[in-house]
Amino acid sequence: MSFHKQKTITEELKFRGVGLHSGKFANLSIKPASPNTGIIFKRIDLKKNNIVIPHVNNVSSAVLCTTVSNEYGVKISTLEHLMGALFGLGVDNAIIEVDSEEIPILDGSAKIFVEEIKKIGLRSSEYPIKVIKINKKIEIKAGEKFISIEPSKINLEIDFELKYNNQLIGNQRNSLQVYEDDLTDTFNSRTFCLFEDIEKLKTLGLAKGGSLDNAVVVKGDKILNEKGLRNEKEFVNHKILDCMGDIYLTGYKIIGKILCSQGGHKLTNDLMRKVLQEENNYSIVEIKENLLPHIYSKKINLKSIA
Known part of the structure; x- marks a missing residue:
């Protein structure tokens, strides 16, 4: 397969599951x-x-998930795990049909989406992919929270730090070269919450579909899920998955380095909006031959189209 060409899935995929926050079941098709x-x-x-x-x-x-709307107020919510899966697997084009406002949460990660897409595979076209290349450093601070993006040569690096007062979660940090590293742990990492926050979420009308089947729940120094964590850094890895999904809302892969401390959906969205506000912050480039490292090539040939 030609990795520098635009790709879509080979056939339709169907999913059904509950919405994490709405508690409503939905049918979803990726075409x-x-x-x-x-x-x-x-x-x-x-x-x-x-x-x-x-x-x-x-x-x-x-707030606790990413929601997008059109000009008529029609919404799609909790799309970040699906978008993270599409981003990480290199799916450039897809029509996603859903019969409810919220995307099914499935197991709380991108694992099921990824496994099903890998089963059917991707179809490559003759059209080259386009990416956003970051031209200068952009940063946002919000109290102790911080996120920045700066130029990188040929990769997307996400360096994410998580800080919790909870003794089990504590401080976690991980860094990924998205186009080179194995993303299995990232895809498999589930959303999580503290046990003491569950009632608060429900009084806000959220987490109606939440359960131990689709979220990691931490109570004091214990994981309430019977099988525990899927990987040592599951908490911060899930935040990286969210970040991947949220940055794919630019519509492109990105070449740059993201550094984030204690961020989330809003901070990532604020950063991406700020990047796109001024044309000199970035360039849209076309991958003409070989490129992005997970293509197993060290040569990159970028032709600017913007």
């Missing part, structure tokens, strides 16, 4: 799409105005 389509969501429970584009400027809420 192949033509080159230059991008990722498009369609609310098939609605008869009109039902197309929603997952873009950073369409984010209408970033």
Whole structure:
């Protein structure tokens, strides 16, 4: 397969599951799409105005999950795990149909999406992929929270730090070269919460579909899930998965280095909006031959198109 060409899935995939926050069950289909389509969501429970584009400027809420809306107020929420899966696997084009506002949470990670996509494989086109290349450092601070992005030669590095007062979670940090490293632990890492926060979330009308089947729950120094953690850094790895999904709302792969401490959906969205606000912050480039390191090539040939 030609890795520097745009790709889509080979055939339709179907999923069904509960929404983490709504508690409503939804049916979701991922369908192949033509080159230059991008990722498009369609609310098939609605008869009109039902197309929603997952873009950073369409984010209408970033509280505990990412929600995007169209100009008519039609929403798609909790899309970050699916978007993270598509980003990490290199899916450039897909039509995603869903019959509810919230994407099914499945097991709380991207694991099931990734496994099913890998089973059917990807189809390459003759169209080259396009990426955003960061030209200068951009940063945002919000109290103790911090996120920045700066230029990188040929990769996307995400360096994420997590700090919790909880004695079990504590401080965790991990750094990934997204286009080179094995992303299995990232894909498999589940959303998590503290046991004492569950009732608060429910009083806010959130986490109605949450359970030990789709979230890691921490009570004091114990994991309440019977099988424990899936990997040593599951907490921070899940944050990296969220970050991957949220940055894919730019519509492109990114070449740059992200450094984040104690961030989340809102901070990542704020950063990406700031990057796109000024054209000199970035360039959109076309991969003409070999490129991105996970393509197992050390040569990169970028042709600027913007």
